[in-house]
Amino acid sequence: MxxxxxxxxxxxxxxxxxxxxxxxxxxxxxxxxxxxxxxxxxxxxxxxxxxxxxxxxxxxxxxxxxxxxxxxxxxxxxxxxxxxxxxxxxxxxxxxxxxxxxxxxxxxxxxxxxxxxxxxxxxxxxxxxxxxxxxxxxxxxxxxxxxxxxxxxxxxxxxxxxxxxxxxxxxxxxxxxxxxxxVPDRLEPIPLGKARVHREGEDVTVVATGRLVHEALKAAEEAGTEGISVEVVDPRTLQPLDEETIVASVRKTTRCVTAHEAVVRGGFGAELAAVIQHGAFDWLDAPIERVGAKFAPLPFAPAMEQWVVPHAEDVLEAIRRTVARG
Amino acid sequence: MATVEERAESGGRRVSEQLLKTFFREMLLIRRFEEKVEERFRAGELPGFLHVAIGQEAVATGVCAALERDDVIASTHRAHGHAIAKGTSVERIMAELYGKLEGCSHGYGGSMHLYDVEVGNLGANAVVAGGIPGIVGAALAFLMRGEPRVAVAFFGDGATNTGTFHESLNLAQLWKVPAIFVLENNGWAESTPATQQLPLPVDELARRALAYGMKTIEADGQDVEAVYLAALAAREHAAAGKGPVLLHLRTYRLTGHYVGDPQVYRDRAELKGERETKDPVELLRARLQLTDEGLAAIDAQVTAEVEASVEFAKAGTDPSPEDAAKYVYA
Missing domain, CATH: 3.40.50.970 (Thiamin diphosphate (ThDP)-binding fold, Pyr/PP domains)
Structure with missing residues (x-):
């Protein structure tokens, strides 16, 4: 391949x-x-x-x-x-x-x-x-x-x-x-509206998009060393949304973190959280954590920029918070 | 629309009396249709809100008569005349205004979103200048496929102040697409007069297209013959691969911006004067020397057609509420 x-x-x-x-x-x-x-x-x-x-x-x-x-x-x-x-x-x-x-x-x-x-x-x-x-x-x-x-x-x-x-x-x-x-030689069209489970896990689901998929995978590796098993799901299409796969994952793990690079307020994570709480309310063992950028226009200086956008550590901390809730 | 023979004859820049009579009938149909729409709106039968183009009938009729059936148009919020002139029946337009499935947009559009793809009406647009770039794209598709068709955007003087207009004309001229930009210049952007929205004299708005090196053609928008001949010339130019044309038609909106507009911003005497001297239906009637009996006969026909359209619309089918989301995605 x-x-x-x-x-x-x-x-x-x-x-x-x-x-x-x-x-x-x-x-x-x-x-x-x-x-x-x-x-x-x-x-x-x-x-x-x-x-x-x-x-x-x-x-x-x-x-x-x-x-x-x-x-x-x-x-x-x-x-x-x-x-x-x-x-x-x-x-x-x-x-x-x-x-x-x-x-x-x-x-x-x-x-x-x-x-x-x-x-x-x-x-x-x-x-x-x-x-x-x-x-x-x-x-x-x-x-x-x-x-x-x-x-x-x-x-x-x-x-x-x-x-x-x-x-x-x-x-x-x-x-x-x-x-x-x-990437396979043969082009396989991927249907719009179908999520991808990048990694299976038992304790927490991270629903991530874009760059944060990779940050979430890093965080999941790290969490594994702490004994936390993390599932990483990428919706891939935000509209239409594969609610079924996402909700099924959270029903299994009972905890969820959403992660994207966009600001948290009004971000896609808010929509995911709404869909998940409705579809998996009786399964949830912790509030859904949202990871995203801080609420600021992106500043120029690298140190400030890096502080605004989320990284693997932010996802990891959110994972730990959900697990810490009983 | 005029027949092929009629257009061929007019290629010699002469419009037969017979064709002018056809134009007269259509313009009177548009007028009676819009008067009926105003009446039914005031009676509380029509939802939403409405804009009529009373005074601008010669533009719709003259331009659309110069087009082929395969040519496409994009219209504006003042759309009834364009839709009728491009070939949609008054029945289907009236049914649309009543929100019925039999309407030309099946009840999804309303007065500001009249579509009829079958006859080349790609839709009226409620955003000023909103339909112009799509026409550049339609014309680009025709150019890329080598089809002998033109795409036509209607818009007003107010639209020429938008970035959408300028980006569209720039791109159209750059790529020499077969488009006609019909500037239906009535001198009003809703309630704002030309003096408060245009740094140029209102009659010189075509200069905006000259800035892009675009061919411009001007005609008196109250004279349907002049409009028709100008539109024929514009179509010939665009279809010959010579690039787009701005067709500047000075016209007069003899009513308010919307039905029920008290027009507090308008000088009464001036409006009265315009109604007496600029009404395109009256001007054509005088030109054709129609007798009272001649006029009454045509009027009776179109009035009956309009009345029948109201009956058709009222007898139409109400959409099921849950069909609202039927066409969100293909």
Missing amino acids: PELTYREAVRDALARALREDESVFLMGEDIAEMGGSMAVTQGLLAEFGPKRIRNTPISEIAIVGSGIGAAIQGMRPVVEIMYEDFLTLSMEQLVNQAAKHRTMSGGQVTVPLTIRTQGGAGWSPGAQHAQQLEAWFVHVPGLKVVFASTPEDARGLLWSSIYDDNPVVFFEHRTLYPLKGD
């Missing part, structure tokens, strides 16, 4: 879809000659040409909006918003148009659009280049939301996103791009 980086895995899904299907094309800032600011689309211009690998002006409204229009006409555009912070500029098109066309038209229109974007702290980009805004989009009926944490998941989920007939916001984490992992 070949090893691909997370970056290569995303590129592989794009290249295969472009190769197979004339209706797939890419639009975004600096994605052609430069290969994208994260080098994800490197080499695609050479293979597919400028008509299908389209550099755009710095116009997030028009990038997403024209993607919507082309999608409604039967294309499968994949647009790139360079940083998820810049999704804020395209919110009107995403929230009022992409998400609502199908319902507003009484089912006449579908919008098979994929919006790829990335973010994440850990390299001192400051407050406007590393936010984690995925929870915002979960709140909008009509959008699907994906957050891949491994190379294999990135490829299989992106493929499914491209071929989903709904608008999908596909989040990548910047610090995961160099991460290597085994």
Whole structure:
């Protein structure tokens, strides 16, 4: 089984879809000659040409909006918003148009659009280049939301996103791009709405997304040395959400920690906690702990940035707190 | 929509009296439809709120007549005329305003979200300028697939102050997509007059497209023949692969922003003057020298059509409440 980086895995899904299907094309800032600011689309211009690998002006409204229009006409555009912070500029098109066309038209229109974007702290980009805004989009009926944490998941989920007939916001984490992992030769689409149990355990379930999946796995190793058995579940798609797998896991372990890099307040962990308390109330032996960033815009100085975002130690401490509750 | 033969004849820049009569009938149908909508709204029969485009009928009729059936439009919150002119029956539009399954958006949309994909209406939009970028994308799809179609966005002068408008025109011109941007310039952004929202003279708004190197065509939006010929020229340009066109049509909103708007912001005498001199239906009637009997005959037909649409709508099917979430995902 070949090893691909997370970056290569995303590129592989794009290249295969472009190769197979004339209706797939890419639009975004600096994605052609430069290969994208994260080098994800490197080499695609050479293979597919400028008509299908389209550099755009710095116009997030028009990038997403024209993607919507082309999608409604039967294309499968994949647009790139360079940083998820810049999704804020395209919110009107995403929230009022992409998400609502199908319902507003009484089912006449579908919008098979994929919006790829990335973010994440850990390299001192400051407050406007590393936010984690995925929870915002979960709140909008009509959008699907994906957050891949491994190379294999990135490829299989992106493929499914491209071929989903709904608008999908596909989040990548910047610090995961160099991460290597085994990815099968044959592309297996991963259905949207199916969680992945990364590690089975008996005492605590950690439901983690993005970079925090890996922090949770580290924390789980460490907890093991303390005699605590930790299960790590990655929902992978936040909407639709695999409630069944998550609730079943917590019913088994009776304790739960949610973990993401986004701020805790109003974060996706809050939704997870609500789903879990409802589905596993009689099984829970401790309050659900939430791990996430402190409530502050990301500061520049590395020491401050590192203090704001969560790490494996934060997950570990949360695990210990839940276990300490009888 | 005009027939192929009628369009061919007009290629010579002459519109037959017969075609003008067809336009007149459609404009009067739109007028009577919107008057009926106002009446039924005031009677408390229509949920939500409504915007009518009384005074702007020549824009809807003239532009849509110049389009082919496969061409697509995106409309605005003032949408009834566009929808009728693009080919949706008044019955299905009225049923939509009553929130019925038989409506053109099956009761999910309402007045500001009239869709009819079958005839190329990609939807009216309640966000000012919200439909413009989608039209750039539709036109891009046509260009990439080599289809001889154009995509048309309707919007008002207020929309030209949004970033959405500017990003869209910039991208459309950059990629030379077959789009027509129809600036339906009535000089009002809701209650705010041109003098308070536009740094340019209201009649010179097309200059905004010139900044992108885009071809602009202007016509008197109250003169349906002028609108039609200008739209034909715009379509010809866009469909020939020469790039998008801004079609600037100066028009007049002879009513309030919404049905029931007391228009406290508007000069009464000026409005009265506009109603007397700028009504496109009256202007066309004078041009056609329609006799009172001639007018009455057409009026009786379209009024009956509108009345029948109300009956159709009232007899329509109410949606099941639980179907509300039926189309959230495909």
